[in-house]
Amino acid sequence: MQSAETKKTKMRATCKKCVWLILVFGFLLALVHIWSPGNSSRVDIRPKEWSPINTNLNGKLQKAVNDFQDIPYHIKEDAACRLARNTCVCVADKKTVNLPFSNLLWPQAWAHDISMAFLESHPDPKGVKQRRAKEYQSFQRRSYDPTDVLVVAEAQSPLQYPTQGVKVRPLKTIIIPGLGLKEEKQSNHSVHLTATLGTFDVAATVDRVYVTGVGEKQMTVWSPVLSALNRQLQFVTYTNTVFHPRTADTIQFATTGHSAFFTIKVGHGTMPTLYNFGSQKEYNISALVTIATKTFLRYDKLNDLINSIRQYYPTVTIVIADDNQHPQPVTGPYIEHYIMPFGKGWFAGRNLAVSQVTTKYVLWADDDFIFTANTKLEMMVDILEKTTLDMVGGAVREVTGYTATFRHTMSVEEGGEEGDCLHIRQGYHHVIDGFPNCVVADAVINFFMGRTDKLQQVGFNPRLARQGHLEFFVDALGSLHIGSCSDIIVSHASKIKLPWTKSDQQKAYDKFRYTQSNSDDNLHNEIYYFKNRFKCMTSN
Known part of the structure; x- marks a missing residue:
């Protein structure tokens, strides 16, 4: 039996250890807060036309x-x-010669009244004119230079x-x-x-x-x-x-x-890309957003993703790029399934999926993600509508409870004849005023929503078949204004599998996905060296 004094001594020692652990933990949290980039900077990036x-x-x-x-x-x-009058009209050439094949010899300009042709058959001509004007004003604010x-x-x-x-x-x-x-x-x-x-x-x-x-x-x-x-x-x-x-x-x-x-x-002036998505007062996600994904050897995961999407967004279109050797049918309402050549690859699939999107925004989600109540696409649309951002990333929550945003900043330093230097750092530039959980960065996680036309302009390098992520954001540097919001969360299906419990398909996927060869390394080096003209890169 231990004496009461001995017990008190042990309790005091245990309390001291707890106090020290709390102090150390608090100190580490303080350091993280101090070193966290951009934590004191808050910038308003809402569109501005005048000052x-x-x-x-x-x-x-x-x-x-x-x-x-x-x-x-x-x-x-x-x-x-010859001066522009801002009162353009479309007038067809008057026919002066009425002979057989005269149009071949003297081709004449024709005229088509687009406004009349479209509005005459539209059930709400006044409403669609107002929506077009509002969309154009939004485009002008975003493209203001x-x-x-x-x-x-x-x-x-x-x-x-x-x-x-x-x-x-x-x-x-x-x-x-x-x-x-x-x-x-x-x-x-x-x-x-x-x-x-x-x-x-x-x-x-x-x-x-x-x-x-x-x-x-x-x-x-x-x-x-x-x-x-x-x-x-x-x-x-x-x-x-x-x-x-x-x-x-x-x-x-x-x-x-x-x-x-x-x-x-x-x-030439910048041609606007406007989307007629209706006159609803609240965001109509089905009319505004298409979800795009790429699948390979993971139909079970893909079905879980589709089922989770349908729980919250039953009528949103899902575009699937599929480069399986033996494709399986993926059917259902609001699903577009595109078959690619076998093993065509990761970025080629992204290109195909995004190229088929006709809505204003496209959401990219990996085929092993799972939507939850925290996967609020309305919040992504809201920040894209109200700011100058072209893309906004969310957060991915692992089964362990860890939530990742994968925020990085990038900069290119001029390097002379040998090429430039790419510098990549974890972190972000500043917090977005009005959206306290959102920041501006140059690269975000593999769960993001972007303006369809802007993502299509940058594109995804189809040579990156097995691995690639930051390469897209390097190509987008200077073209896309990118944000990241930590309170828009999608879950990640568990990757924890004991070797003897893996199916043949899982083993085949791991072989394709994670086997790194010298040719893969050489490809990435070639892309950075030749395509992007870098001589070196640094990262942390």
Whole structure:
């Protein structure tokens, strides 16, 4: 029998150990909190179209436009008619020759009124017009580029000219905004304009102003009256003459003793990708989201995934890419099953599945995931709708209870002729304001939702047949704005199997999935070295 004193001594020792364990654990938690990247940074990434600076710039631009309004001008029809009026119309060519096969000899343009043809047969034409307008406004907010804002350098040199935000469509004409000359009065005032990919003209003429070089790459404008010269500069046009879908012309703008340069962007506008998903006040997940997956030798897991999805989202379309040697039928409502060549591979399957998606968003889920009450697709849609993110990842919970988000940041450091350096680190950039459980990162876990058109633009390298994940995010660097939310959770089917309990299919899958050969290593090295032009990479 132990004495009471001995028992008290042992209890005190046990308590001390517990206290020390609590202190050590608390210290480790504090270190994790301190070292956790981005924990003190919270950034609002909701779409923005305007700011006080933009308002100030717009006020200055309006002032420049309104100057010299009292000076008369004369419209020059042959130049002014080429300017965009934002009132495009579709008119068919009038048939002038009525002979057999005349369309082959003199092909004529036809016209089709898309609005009339579509809205006439639509049950809710007003509603669909409003939805399209709302979608387009959302697209404009997402694609807003601050460098497209028109900025005019006020005359300090004494030249005044636009420093950014001037754009022209290929082979079209614009008025160059913001040109001006601010100098002391003298007997003659002149400016010179020089272009490379286009020509100059004036959309109107001003009395006592003289222009040479009209229709050429170099044009000179001069006048004995400075105000008249500045009024004339408000009508200077630029016409792009060398077709290129995406380039820029550097314009030289000069006067005696001074010279300045600015660029005019030449290119087609960004074509919007809008989705007509109905007029529901709440998110209609079936109309907004398609679930995509790739399966190989795991039909049992795939069926578990489908059953779990149907428990929460009975009408969401599921697209399945299947490269099994002996495919089995996967049937049911709202299921699209695509058969691929045997062993075609992981990323090829992703490409196929995503290519068949017609909804605004696509959710990628591995075939051994299981949906739960915490797998809230509405939350993913909400953050994609309300922010500039192109993709948002969730979290995957293992049977052990551990939840992974696999958040990484990436950066590319220039390395000269030998190639660049890729740096990958665990962590994230900052917390998203308004979504406290969501952060911005460059790579996320294998459970993510993205804008379908953006994922299709990046694509998945089909050469990566057996293993690959970060390679996609390397390709997406600079193209996709990516987030991760820890409170949107999908479960992972158990991978814990005793060797003697594995089926033949499980053994075959493990052989395909986990057997790493020298050729696989060489492929990954080749992709990073040649395709991405890296000479090295670091990670933690």
